[in-house]
Amino acid sequence: MYIAQQVAFLITLTVAGILVRRRVLFIRNNIRLGKANVINDRHGERLKNMLLVAFGQKKMFKRPVAAVLHFFIYAGFLIINLEVLEFIIDGFFGTHRIFASFLGPLYPWMMNFFEALAVAVMLACLVFLLRRFVIRIPRFWSSEMTTWPRLDAALILTTEIVLMWAILFMNASDQLLQQVNEHYVSTGTLYFSSMLMPLLESLTPGSLLILERFCWWFHIIGILGFSVYITYSKHLHIFLAFPNTYYARLEPKGQINNMPVVTREVRSMLGLEAAAPQAPSEPGRFGAKDINDLQWNSLMAAYSCTECGRCTSECPANLSGKKLSPRKIMMDVRDRMEDVGKSMASGGPGIADGKFLLGDYITKEEINACTSCNACVEACPVMISPLDIIIEMRRYVAMEESGSPAQWNSMFQNIETNFAPWKFPSSDRFKWASENS
Numbered sequence: 001m002y003i004a005q006q007v008a009f010l011i012t013l014t015v016a017g018i019l020v021r022r023r024v025l026f027i028r029n030n031i032r033l034g035k036a037n038v039i040n041d042r043h044g045e046r047l048k049n050m051l052l053v054a055f056g057q058k059k060m061f062k063r064p065v066a067a068v069l070h071f072f073i074y075a076g077f078l079i080i081n082l083e084v085l086e087f088i089i090d091g092f093f094g095t096h097r098i099f100a101s102f103l104g105p106l107y108p109w110m111m112n113f114f115e116a117l118a119v120a121v122m123l124a125c126l127v128f129l130l131r132r133f134v135i136r137i138p139r140f141w142s143s144e145m146t147t148w149p150r151l152d153a154a155l156i157l158t159t160e161i162v163l164m165w166a167i168l169f170m171n172a173s174d175q176l177l178q179q180v181n182e183h184y185v186s187t188g189t190l191y192f193s194s195m196l197m198p199l200l201e202s203l204t205p206g207s208l209l210i211l212e213r214f215c216w217w218f219h220i221i222g223i224l225g226f227s228v229y230i231t232y233s234k235h236l237h238i239f240l241a242f243p244n245t246y247y248a249r250l251e252p253k254g255q256i257n258n259m260p261v262v263t264r265e266v267r268s269m270l271g272l273e274a275a276a277p278q279a280p281s282e283p284g285r286f287g288a289k290d291i292n293d294l295q296w297n298s299l300m301a302a303y304s305c306t307e308c309g310r311c312t313s314e315c316p317a318n319l320s321g322k323k324l325s326p327r328k329i330m331m332d333v334r335d336r337m338e339d340v341g342k343s344m345a346s347g348g349p350g351i352a353d354g355k356f357l358l359g360d361y362i363t364k365e366e367i368n369a370c371t372s373c374n375a376c377v378e379a380c381p382v383m384i385s386p387l388d389i390i391i392e393m394r395r396y397v398a399m400e401e402s403g404s405p406a407q408w409n410s411m412f413q414n415i416e417t418n419f420a421p422w423k424f425p426s427s428d429r430f431k432w433a434s435e436n437s
């Protein structure tokens, strides 16, 4: 019986491992479609960001209630996984509660702590479900939150609740089995699950054993299924928030990454430096028309997006009724990567499928509505910058297509000829002072 369970466990673990690996390689290849960008500086600051923002959830605490609830789920995920470790060792070796023999009297403490966390996770998930589907907080119902993103959130929250119930029922049936079989490993009293024991007291030892084993299998299959599922879901942020915060921009938010070749040209035009002779090279594309024009870290950011909508809820363009939603920008980048990746995986044309991020996924109307205010960047709990992507696409429209709105084009022309956005020669700039003296 134990051998059959061990074999079944190994098969389940192997299948889950293969599926996760395949998906991780798929995502890695998609991120590699982005432009190279070597980030190898200020390691201390980067590490600090990762520890404070990804591990410590620092930016979440701007909204304390959601932050505390999210923290329960996050801590539950990290800490209850220690119990999953015990599941895996038991599954491998056909043992039962192997940690109990090592931890002795500490084991009941640990299990009670896990159970308390499981209850906190259930309550937090329940509140999150209520916020989304009963109170219907607007940012969870805006237009980009179509059926799949809403279903994704509901599935994860419901699965977590069911998995936590499985732990509690497993422990309750286990404690009853300990009472009828003295050879059963003792867990001591587990306070939360023991509240469920009256519900199970009428069951025979055989039925209790089936229930205990069912909950064990349900939990482990649930966890393994969850690990495959999150690679398709916004919940990938559980892992990608760490590299994303590490590789996030450290420059002041208002600083825009200029293109060195353009900067040199402008400086020479303003007489600030002599134009350096350039080695002939393949002219690259100015700005971004598709995902392969964006830097790899912008693509990774799209996979790290939690779809929380904090960026959109702070975006002045969105709030004033414009068609722009920074969350949608990140979701579109991810959708484009997924489409290109699937096309490549099936031997299709991949990036050369005749579609482009700009035009087929994101419209000019959206990117032109951005005020470059950085409110979205400030609001993002995992340090994503939708603005970087918007600016790259606007740069493409302005420099490659001359397709900016007509008012902007006259401003660009004024800057080029008058060194200011206005239609006055630069020599007249200080006339106002002499006229008023």
Ligand code: SF4
Binding pocket: 311, 314, 315, 316, 317, 318, 324, 325, 326, 369, 370, 371, 372, 373, 374, 375, 376, 377, 386, 387, 390
């Ligand atoms: S930078 Fe653009 S997208 Fe971001 S909040 Fe401001 S207007 Fe919205």
Ligand code: SF4
Binding pocket: 304, 305, 306, 307, 308, 309, 310, 311, 312, 326, 327, 330, 379, 380, 381, 382, 383, 384, 386
């Ligand atoms: S970009 Fe950041 S703030 Fe916006 S939805 Fe994604 S995770 Fe949330």
